[in-house]
Amino acid sequence: MSDYDAIVVGAGNAGSAAAITMASKGLSVLLVDRSDPPGTKNLSGGVLWGNDLAKILPKWQSEAPLERFIQDKKIGFLTEKSSIIIDFKTKIFEENKVGHTVLRSKFDPWLAKKAREAGATVIPGITVESLVKKDGKIIGVEESGDVVTSNVVVLAEGINPRLAIEAGLRPPLQDWEVSVGVKEIIKLSPQKIEDRFNLSSTSGLASEYIMGNLGELNAGAFFYTNKDSISLGIVAPMERLRENGVTHTYDIIEQFKEHPSIAPLIDGGTVAEYGAHMIPEGGLEMVPQLFGDGYMIVGDSAGFGFSNGLVLQGMNYAFLSGILAGEAAVEAKSRNDFSSSSLSTYKRKLDNSYVLKDLRTFKDIRKVTNNKSMYTTYPKMLESILLEMLWERGQPKKKVREILGSCAADLNVGKLKTATDFYYMYRRM
Numbered sequence: 334m335s336d337y338d339a340i341v342v343g344a345g346n347a348g349s350a351a352a353i354t355m356a357s358k359g360l361s362v363l364l365v366d367r368s369d370p371p372g373t374k375n376l377s378g379g380v381l382w383g384n385d386l387a388k389i390l391p392k393w394q395s396e397a398p399l400e401r402f403i404q405d406k407k408i409g410f411l412t413e414k415s416s417i418i419i420d421f422k423t424k425i426f427e428e429n430k431v432g433h434t435v436l437r438s439k440f441d442p443w444l445a446k447k448a449r450e451a452g453a454t455v456i457p458g459i460t461v462e463s464l465v466k467k468d469g470k471i472i473g474v475e476e477s478g479d480v481v482t483s484n485v486v487v488l489a490e491g492i493n494p495r496l497a498i499e500a501g502l503r504p505p506l507q508d509w510e511v512s513v514g515v516k517e518i519i520k521l522s523p524q525k526i527e528d529r530f531n532l533s534s535t536s537g538l539a540s541e542y543i544m545g546n547l548g549e550l551n552a553g554a555f556f557y558t559n560k561d562s563i564s565l566g567i568v569a570p571m572e573r574l575r576e577n578g579v580t581h582t583y584d585i586i587e588q589f590k591e592h593p594s595i596a597p598l599i600d601g602g603t604v605a606e607y608g609a610h611m612i613p614e615g616g617l618e619m620v621p622q623l624f625g626d627g628y629m630i631v632g633d634s635a636g637f638g639f640s641n642g643l644v645l646q647g648m649n650y651a652f653l654s655g656i657l658a659g660e661a662a663v664e665a666k667s668r669n670d671f672s673s674s675s676l677s678t679y680k681r682k683l684d685n686s687y688v689l690k691d692l693r694t695f696k697d698i699r700k701v702t703n704n705k706s707m708y709t710t711y712p713k714m715l716e717s718i719l720l721e722m723l724w725e726r727g728q729p730k731k732k733v734r735e736i737l738g739s740c741a742a743d744l745n746v747g748k749l750k751t752a753t754d755f756y757y758m759y760r761r762m
């Protein structure tokens with residue numbers, strides 16, 4: 334007989350959600366995380382959209398350590414000297430309060446505590462060294478020679494799924510499948526944050542940018558307000574970093590902080606934390622076999638992330654995939670069958686959820702986010718158009734058609750290339 338019904342490796346969003354789902358339905362669950370308190374080294378931008386969390390923790394909005402609810406959402410383009418921003422402020426966000434900024438070093442230990450309260454045994458500070466296999470089935474985990482067994486292992490290791498790779502459950506990661514995220518937390522008093530960004534004591538701002546000032550790195554950036562700090566950072570595809578010989582991502586985040594539209598926003602702040610982490614961006618193509626005899630793979634380990642250059646999400650997919658894997662394990666327990674065919678309900682649930690539906694809908698999104706013109710020519714083109722339209726220089730004015738024509742000529746962009754880029758952007762986004 335196994336020691337536990339389920340062992341969950343990793344107490345991030347996905348692992349803790351799975352543990353809560355299973356433990357609250359009476360399964361015996363062991364949740365292990367390498368950091369102590371669990372999840373304290375995890376990194377996110379991070380805007381958390383909590384619709385899925387509400388399914389297992391209905392009171393999350395009043396109980397979780399949240400920073401500020403998102404009231405103001407900006408998306409924009411940066412060029413060397415300009416910023417072109419769409420500022421979306423809505424009462425609807427305020428009425429629903431589903432999007433919040435969080436700091437994972439506070440949030441993840443809280444979520445793991447909720448798993449403990451649901452009945453899971455939570456052991457932090459343990460790095461699982463390998464999976465244990467018997468007759469082709471995963472039957473448990475091993476650490477320092479000790480083996481603990483379970484009917485099912487839920488692999489929630491995050492974006493570096495070493496155990497799954499070593500056990501041959503998924504191929505090693507390729508450069509094209511991941512981006513590198515670099516983040517700083519900058520301390521700023523609540524008063525300054527509220528005055529500077531026109532916020533109340535609870536409301537917050539989340540901005541995402543396409544960095545048109547960094548050439549072909551295809552980098553994006555984010556800027557989020559917390560209670561008494563700013564979370565900011567950059568995200569760049571590993572492929573582009575390698576191609577461009579960038580080994581110091583620190584320089585990129587510095588360029589973001591020094592941008593003329595960003596520097597005044599962090600003036601007077603002090604850097605409190607710095608970190609870097611990978612992000613799954615390979616879409617549907619990087620999703621591995623998600624279940625097998627005695628195991629399921631959830632969250633970042635499964636490649637569940639969404640990015641279109643202006644929106645970055647993974648925590649919501651992590652929660653939902655964890656919950657669905659938890660439900661599949663509960664059903665498997667009722668059948669007393671943890672075989673691959675029994676656990677295939679996990680995949681069926683994912684197929685019917687927005688996790689795999691999104692990855693399918695946006696299966697070609699990398700062709701947009703990989704397009705170098707998105708990060709070089711088009712932000713400059715936008716800047717030139719706005720300069721022509723908004724800057725009175727004592728010159729004869731031009732019609733939009735002429736402005737577009739002269740911008741394209743100045744930037745040496747062919748009409749066909751532009752037309753096809755925009756057509757495919759329209760089709761793929």
Ligand SMILES: Cc1cc2nc3c(=O)[nH]c(=O)nc-3n(C[C@H](O)[C@H](O)[C@H](O)COP(=O)(O)OP(=O)(O)OC[C@H]3O[C@@H](n4cnc5c(N)ncnc54)[C@H](O)[C@@H]3O)c2cc1C
Pocket residue numbers: 342343344345346347348365366367368371372373374375376377378379380381382459460461462489490491492496514515516566609610611612631632633634637638645646647648649651
């Ligand atoms: C810079 C950056 C910005 C981001 N911004 C956002 C955002 O704004 N919104 C959003 O929704 N998403 C964002 N994401 C993505 C989001 O952070 C991830 O999608 C999410 O954290 C995935 O959760 P997870 O539980 O799968 O993995 P993780 O949160 O990484 O958790 C994995 C856990 O497994 C543990 N672990 C790993 N191996 C072992 C082992 N062998 N033994 C024991 N424990 C182990 C780790 O300690 C960790 O706690 C961002 C990511 C980055 C890097």
